[in-house]
Amino acid sequence: MPAEDAQIPLLSPMSRDLRSPSPPPSTDASDVKAFEATSVVDVPSSVSSAEPAATAIPSPSYMVALLAVCASISGFMFGYDTGYISAALVQVKDDLSHRYLTNGDKEFITSATSLGALLGAVLGGMSANAIGRRGVLLVSNVIFVVGTIIQLAAKTVWTMIAGRFVMGWGVGCASLIAPLMISELAPAKYRGRLIVVNGIMITGGQLVAYFINWGLESVKHGWRVSVGLCMVPAVTQFVLFWFLPDTPRFYVMNHNLDKAKQVMRKIYKNPTEAFVEAQVNEMVASNSKVPGDNPWQQAWNSVRIVHTNPANFRALILACGLQGIQQFTGFNSLMYFSTTIFEALGFDNPTATSIIIAATNFVFTIVAMCIIDIVGRRRILLWALPIMMAAMIVSAIAYHYIGISFHDDAVDIAAGNIHGWGIVIIMMMVMFAGSYAIGIGTSAWTGVELFSDVNVRSVGGMYATCTNWAGSLVIASTFLTMLVNITPTGTYALFAALCAVSFLFIFFLYPETAGLELEETSSLLQDGFGVKKARQLRKQRRRQRQNTHDNA
Numbered sequence: 001m002p003a004e005d006a007q008i009p010l011l012s013p014m015s016r017d018l019r020s021p022s023p024p025p026s027t028d029a030s031d032v033k034a035f036e037a038t039s040v041v042d043v044p045s046s047v048s049s050a051e052p053a054a055t056a057i058p059s060p061s062y063m064v065a066l067l068a069v070c071a072s073i074s075g076f077m078f079g080y081d082t083g084y085i086s087a088a089l090v091q092v093k094d095d096l097s098h099r100y101l102t103n104g105d106k107e108f109i110t111s112a113t114s115l116g117a118l119l120g121a122v123l124g125g126m127s128a129n130a131i132g133r134r135g136v137l138l139v140s141n142v143i144f145v146v147g148t149i150i151q152l153a154a155k156t157v158w159t160m161i162a163g164r165f166v167m168g169w170g171v172g173c174a175s176l177i178a179p180l181m182i183s184e185l186a187p188a189k190y191r192g193r194l195i196v197v198n199g200i201m202i203t204g205g206q207l208v209a210y211f212i213n214w215g216l217e218s219v220k221h222g223w224r225v226s227v228g229l230c231m232v233p234a235v236t237q238f239v240l241f242w243f244l245p246d247t248p249r250f251y252v253m254n255h256n257l258d259k260a261k262q263v264m265r266k267i268y269k270n271p272t273e274a275f276v277e278a279q280v281n282e283m284v285a286s287n288s289k290v291p292g293d294n295p296w297q298q299a300w301n302s303v304r305i306v307h308t309n310p311a312n313f314r315a316l317i318l319a320c321g322l323q324g325i326q327q328f329t330g331f332n333s334l335m336y337f338s339t340t341i342f343e344a345l346g347f348d349n350p351t352a353t354s355i356i357i358a359a360t361n362f363v364f365t366i367v368a369m370c371i372i373d374i375v376g377r378r379r380i381l382l383w384a385l386p387i388m389m390a391a392m393i394v395s396a397i398a399y400h401y402i403g404i405s406f407h408d409d410a411v412d413i414a415a416g417n418i419h420g421w422g423i424v425i426i427m428m429m430v431m432f433a434g435s436y437a438i439g440i441g442t443s444a445w446t447g448v449e450l451f452s453d454v455n456v457r458s459v460g461g462m463y464a465t466c467t468n469w470a471g472s473l474v475i476a477s478t479f480l481t482m483l484v485n486i487t488p489t490g491t492y493a494l495f496a497a498l499c500a501v502s503f504l505f506i507f508f509l510y511p512e513t514a515g516l517e518l519e520e521t522s523s524l525l526q527d528g529f530g531v532k533k534a535r536q537l538r539k540q541r542r543r544q545r546q547n548t549h550d551n552a
Contacts, residue, residue, distance in 0.1 A: 057187070057275070058268040058269050058270060058271045058272075058275065059268070059269045060186075060187055060190060060267060060268055060269070061266065061267055061268055061269045063266045063267045064185055064186060064187075064190070064194070064267045065194075066244070067181070067182075067185055067244060067245075067267070068182050068185065068186065068194045068197050068198075069197060069201075070237060070240045070241060070244060071133075071137070071177070071178045071181045071182055071198070072178055072182070072197045072198040072200070072201040073201065073233050073236060073237040073240075074137065074140070074174030074175060074177065074178040074198070074201075074237065075175070075178055075197075075198040075199065075200075075201035075202040075205065076201040076202070076204060076205040076208075076233045077144060077170075077171060077174060077205065077230070077233045077234060077237075078171050078174065078175050078202050078205065079201065079202035079203055079204060079205025079206040079207075079208075079209070080205035080206070080208060080209045080229075080230060080233065081113060081167065081171055081205075081209075081230065082202075082205070082206055082209070082332070082335045082336065083205060083206035083207070083208070083209025083210050083213075083335070083358060084209040084212070084213060084223075084226045084227060084229075084230070085109070085110055085113075085164075085336065086209075086210070086213075086335060086336055086337065086338055086339045086340075086354060087209075087210065087213035087214070087217075087223070087226075087339050087351045087354070088213070088223040088226065088227070089101060089106045089109065089110070089337075089339065089340060090339050090340060090343060090350065090351070091213065091216075091217065091222060091223045091351075092223050095221065095223070096154060096155065096156055096157045096159075096160055097155075097156045097157045097158075101157070103406075103480040103481070103484070105157050106337075106340070106480060107476060107477045107478070107479075107480055107481065108157070108161050108477075109157070109160055109161055109164055110164075110336050110337075110476040110477075111472075111473050111476035111477035112161045112162075112164035112165040112168060113164045113165065113167055113168035113171060113476075114168060114469050114470075114472040114473035114476050114477075115165060115168060115469075115473050116147075116164070116165040116166060116167065116168020116169045116171070116172060117168040117169070117171045117172030117175065117469040117472070118168075118172060118466055118469040118470055118473060119168075119169060119172065120140070120143070120168060120169035120170060120171065120172025120173045121172040121173065121175065121176045121462055121465035121466045121468075121469055122172075122462060122466060123169065123172070123173055124136045124140070124172060124173035124174075124176040124177055124458075124462065124465075125176055125299075125458050125459050125461060125462020125463070125465070125466075126299045126300075126459075126462065127139075127299070128176070128177060128180070128458035128461075128462075129250075129253065129298065129299055129302070129458055130299065132246045132250050133177050133180060133181040133184070133246055133247055133250055133458075134181075134241050134244065134245070134246040135246075136173050136174075136176075136177045137173070137174060137177050137178075137181075137237065137241055138238055138241055138242070139173065140169075140170040140171075140173035140174040140177070141170065141174075141234045141235070141237055141238040142170075142238070143166065143167070143169045143170035143173070144167055144170030144171065144174070144230065144231075144234040145170075145231050145234050145235065146166055146167075146170075147163050147164070147165075147166035147167025147168070147169070147170060148163070148167060148227060148228065148230040148231050148234070149163075149231075150162055150163030150166055150167075151163030151164065151167070151224075151227045152224055152227055152228050167230070168469075170234070172465065172469055175465055175468070175469075176458075176461050176462055176464075176465040177461075178198050179195050179198055179445040179446070179448060179461070180448050180457065180458060180461045181247055182194050182195050182197070182198060183195060183446070183448055183449050184247040184248070184249045184250070184457075185247050185248075185267060188515060188516055188517045188520075189373065189515070190373065191373070191446075191449070192372040192373040192377065192446060192514055193369050193370075193372060193373050195442070195445055195446055196365065196368050196369035196372055196442045197369065198445060199365045199368065199369075199437075199441060199442040199445065200362070200365045200366055200369060202365075203358070203361045203362040203365045203437065203441075204362055205233075206335060206358045206361065206362070207355070207358040207359055207361075207362045209226065209358075210351065210354055210355045210358045211355065212225075212226050212229065213226050213351055214349075214351045214352055214355060217349075217351055245259070245262075245263050245266075246263075247263070248260040248261075248263045248264050248267075248279075248280065248283060249283050251263065252280060252283040252284055257280055257284070260280050260283065261276050261277070261280055264276045264279055264280060299459065302456045302458075302459040303459055305456050306451075306456050306459050306460055306463065309456075310525075310526075311525040311526045312451055312456055312460065312525075314450075314525040314528075314529055315447075315450035315451045315460060315525055316451075316460055316463055316464075317509070318447055318450055318509060318510060318525075318529070319447030319448060319450060319451070319460055319461070319463065319464035319467075320447075320463055320464050320467040321447075321505055321509070321510075322440065322443065322444040322446075322447045322464070322510070323444050323447065323464045323465070323467040323468035323471065324467050324468075324471055325385075325440050325444065325498075325502040325505065325506075326440045326441065326444040326468060326471070327467075327468060327470075327471025327472055327474070327475060328471050328474075328475070328495075328498050328502075329385075329388060329392075329436070329440065329495055329498050329499050329502060330392065330432075330475070330492070330495035330498070331432070331433070331436045331441065332472055332475050332476070333475055333479045333491075333495075334357055334429060334432075334433065335357075335358075336475070336476055336479070337479055337480065338350075338353075338354040338357055338429075339351050339353075339354045340480070342354060344404070344406070345402075345404070345422045345425065346419075346422065347422065353426065356426065356430060357429055357430065357433050360430045360433040360434050360437070361433045361434075361436070361437045361441070362437075363434075363437075364433070364434040364435075364436075364437035364438045365437045365438070365441065365442060367437075367438055368380070368437060368438045368439075368441070368442040369442075371438075372442060372443070372514065373514050373515065374514075375514075376512045376514040377443040377446055377510075377512060377513065377514060378506065378510055378511070378512040379512070380438060380439050380443065381439045381440060381443055381506045381510070382503065382506060382507060383439070384435040384436070384438055384439025384440065385435075385439065385440070385499050385500075385502050385503040385506065386499075386503060387431060387432075387435040388432050388435045388436055388439075388499045389496045389499035389500055389503070390431075391428040391429070391431045391432035391435070392428075392432065392492045392493070392495045392496035392499060393492075393493070393496045394424065394428045395424075395425055395428045395429070395432075395492045396488070396489045396490075396491075396492035396493040396496065397489075398421045398424045398425045398428065399421075399425070399487070399488035399489045399492065400489040401421055402421045402422070404488055405487065406480070406483040406484045406487075406488070407484060440502070444468070446513065447464050448460060448461040448464060449513060449521050450513070450521055450524070450525060479491070482494075508529075508531070509529045509531070510529075510531070511524050511525075511529060511530040511531045511533065511534035512531075512534045512535065512538060513534065514538070515538055515541055515542070516534075516537060516538065516541060520537065520541075523537075524537070
């Protein structure tokens with residue numbers, strides 16, 4: 001074995017190397033400082049890369065898929081909200097405040113959910129360790145329904161904005177917890193694909209919303225029907241999770257090992273007791289006690305630890321960077337305003353045209369689910385981002401030759417060949433949406449797996465999700481203004497430049513985590529960003545699995 005490979009110990013599924021018991025909780029500054037210095041997970045060295053696991057890992061049961069799908073209903077809610085508002089901005093006509101919506105109205109209505117979601121993500125992140133991942137989802141369902149009811153009753157623009165803001169709180173909580181919950185449940189072999197299930201539900205929700213809006217286009221107040229249907233997934237998820245458990249890692253964090261073992265027996269097919277014990281012990285070993293007299297003090301100390309522990313801070317940079325890339329490369333400008341854009345370009349049925357973009361996003365998200373754990377997150381991103389950049393550059397050129405200029409409440413078109421260039425723009429948007437869906441659209445939600453300790457993972461996820469919604473807020477509240485002030489050509493050229501910067505970020509900083517156990521991924525960032533270390537660790541993991549297979 002090469003010396004460089006031998007230097008990186010692997011976590012074995014059967015490892016029983018445990019840390020010393022954690023000291024009693026404390027809020028002393030010295031205790032917090034001591035924890036900050038030691039909270040990186042020490043990877044047990046008792047199993048070398050050539051040593052086979054003592055027992056074959058059992059296959060996951062239907063319960064893993066059930067929990068993943070139920071958690072991903074949050075993604076459907078998120079996607080449906082994004083999809084219905086795109087068409088509603090056009091279909092609402094003078095139904096609110098007895099006047100047609102201005103560009104400012106559209107930006108306020110759209111961005112209100114993003115602002116609420118930004119605050120909701122903070123609420124979800126700070127309470128996930130106190131009331132559980134499942135508890136946060138149940139609360140988010142109630143908030144989502146309340147926001148929907150306010151929108152249904154809205155008679156003015158500002159009431160609509162208020163309803164969207166309240167709904168945003170629920171969306172923000174749920175968008176944080178769903179990928180976190182899936183990452184904590186899923187075996188390493190399937191983790192990427194199961195997290196992509198959440199992405200499929202997001203894109204599926206968008207597509208369903210577009211089809212519903214298309215069907216209701218000629219129905220008076222049809223947009224209110226599409227708003228009311230938001231309650232269906234929220235109520236469904238609430239009922240399902242009322243009867244389902246939380247994640248084993250949450251139970252371990254709260255010292256309920258019996259419940260953790262009970263859930264482990266459900267999420268694997270016929271696991272041996274030795275396997276269950278070893279898995280729970282491994283979670284215990286990676287679960288350092290955060291100082292604090294109660295869950296809320298511990299949550300605040302977790303915030304400090306994320307910033308002061310070097311490995312966790314690197315994970316924070318990567319997780320937030322991925323979410324920033326997802327937003328600032330411009331995709332949500334399509335989701336929020338595609339109907340408005342296609343109407344401005346003169347398409348007879350802009351809602352139906354927008355379905356093409358949503359369908360592309362949905363189909364390529366399914367493709368991502370099939371290949372993400374085989375090809376790897378990093379490699380896919382390095383292929384997808386240049387394609388996204390090229391699509392934005394061609395779109396900028398097309399808008400230039402159309403000669404389109406946006407004003408506060410009107411659109412001027414100078415060129416006569418708008419139809420031909422309009423087709424080019426649709427083709428580029430399809431290419432952009434497909435590349436986005438297969439790449440950053442799904443991979444951004446895997447960043448939470450890089451945090452070294454289960455106690456800080458929810459806080460790290462909170463920061464990442466807040467970055468996502470902050471970016472969404474910026475795009476939603478400025479996109480139409482950018483079209484007016486720097487022209488569509490300048491806007492899409494800016495998005496192309498941000499795609500280029502994003503490529504450099506992934507190339508130099510983002511390590512490949514496909515195929516690694518959740519506890520292994522956290523070891524990558526101890527001494528740097530771990531791009532090279534990840535390659536070595538994945539080679540060793542493949543070698544170990546091959547040895548296990550040969551000795552079976």
